[in-house]
Amino acid sequence: MTPAQLKFLKIVTKEKYFAENSKILLALSGGKDSMTLFNWLYELRAKLHIELGIAHINHGLRPESDFEEQALRKMASDLEIPIFVDRFTGEFTEQKAREFRYHFFEKIMIAENYDVLLTAHHQGDVVETVLMRQITGRPLRSLQGIADCQPFAKGQLIRPLLKFTKEELDAAVFYEDSTNQGVDYFRNRIRNQLIPELTKENPQFSQAISDLSSEIKMALTVINQKISELEIVDEKISYHKFISQTKELQHFILQAFFAQYPEIKVSKKKFEEILHIIRRPQQYSAQLNKDFQFVKTKDYFYIEKRQLITASLEILSENPNDASFMEVYLPLEGQLEIRKRQPGDQILINGHHKKLRKFFIDNHVPLQARENPLIFVEKKLYAIVGVACSDLSKELKNDKIRRILWVKPSIGEEINDARKKS
Structure with a gap:
């Protein structure tokens, strides 16, 4: 057993990542990281009392992708290890590919009753992730790095290599993804440009970022304990x-x-x-x-x-003798307009023009009522249905030449649940 493999066994045993007889699904890209993890798990499967399966995504980005898929299928067949394969479809982005992968892993875990999903993220991935999040302005909580264990599907997602550097990974046979050496993707630019330049300034740069991430995690543990007590x-x-x-x-x-x-x-x-x-x-x-x-x-x-609120309006020209209706006085002539509020709308109240936003705040108008219809005549606001009439309406109350409308909002509510459509 190599020193790195012994270290792996100690970590897995200490952290109690696997229960006895666990069914382990390994996300296997074919790169050095995941092939190392596969080799260690395969050689230790009897000692760990685990059942091992592998899942592979063919992203189809390189001419070698199909060859690598076939090589992994053959390896799995020779070793009598179950293998599950899918092919990414659609326009490629890092985010879409990640979502595709984890959706596939979840589907296999549920269908085949796997308890644990393993990925081969290592210390270098932690450093890259922390830098990516910092550059894109993520909060302190996200700078804790990558969790080693979290719920996933009906089991756990575990990353047992987070304490390993790239140099400790020892797979002799693996398939190098040539796109990893480019700068087309954000993570690649971090890996191939930014980290090497910063490492020139501090040879221990990656370790320093890893240590900082661990310290942030400890600090947030203390903060979270305080929040929990509240x-x-x-x-x-x-x-x-x-x-x-x-x-x-x-x-x-x-x-x-x-x-x-x-x-x-x-x-x-x-x-x-x-x-x-x-x-x-x-x-x-x-x-x-x-x-x-x-x-x-x-x-x-x-x-x-999110809710889409659609407000319709009940309008009567004769008194319904119903207190739920608002009585609105309007000029006899002029173009009548009923609509939702828009930025800059104002209402004349007690001799003062107030923007609706300030009026709502000052009068503690409930959020739902702020979406009630507005009644305009010649672009002058006469009423917020169910909320208030303006001075313009009140001044017409004793006039003989005027219109009266009895109005009230009728609210319909529709839940816009995107998940129900998918």
């Missing part, structure tokens, strides 16, 4: 409890809150904007992506599935 992070967070914490702790509470929603990517700029909004007393609602929106009321803030 029992504040939930589906909804109390505004009053949140605002009573120090600003520094508020920052990390909000990070922990967003960590509950890994499908939502929030830039550093957007994060700071939301934090600023939470600290203000006003209500707020904004779309985060096509599926989710952020909502802040006077008591809570939370994230909910």
Whole structure:
């Protein structure tokens, strides 16, 4: 047993990555990293009491891709190891390829009852990932590097090589991806340009980044323990409890809150904007992506599935003697327009023109009511249905020449769930 293989066995045993009789699915690209991990697992399978299978994606980006797929199929057949293969389709991007891979791995794990998915990420991948996240402005929480173990499918995703450098990986037979040497993709530019230049300045640069990532992880562990003691992070967070914490702790509470929603990517700029909004007393609602929106009321803030609100309007020209209807006085002549609010809309209230946004805030108008229809005559606002009439409407109350409408909003709600369509 080689020193590196012995180190691997000690780590796997100490961390208790595999239960006895675990079914292990290895993501095998054919590169040196994953081939090393395959060799070690295959040789130690009896000692570890595991059942091993491999999953391979043919990305079809290089002429050699089909040859490598066939070579891996033959190796698996010769060693009597199950192999599952799929081919990437569509326009290639790093993100799309990653999503394709993990969707395939999840499908195989569920269909074939695998307990654990293994990937061959090593220390070099940690350094690249931390630098990529820092360059793209990700928050401190994301600079912890790559988790060695996390839930996946119906089991676990484990990365047992994170404490290994590239130099410790010893596969004699592997298939080098020539695209890894280029600079077409962001990660390749980090790997082939940035890290070598920084290593010239500090030969221990990669180790320093790895150590920094570990220290950030320890610091955040302490912070998360404090947040856990507050029992504040939930589906909804109390505004009053949140605002009573120090600003520094508020920052990390909000990070922990967003960590509950890994499908939502929030830039550093957007994060700071939301934090600023939470600290203000006003209500707020904004779309985060096509599926989710952020909502802040006077008591809570939370994230909910995006809703498309369609507001129709019941309009009567005779008094229904129903208190749920608003009575609106309008000029007898003039073009009538009913629409949703737009930026810059104003209302005349108590002799003062106020922008609707400020009017809503000052009068604590609920978020849903802020989307109620507006009634204009000749582009002058006479009423916010269900909320308020302007001075223009009130001044017509005693006029003999006027129109009266009795109106109320009728709200229909449709959930826009993209997942239901897929």
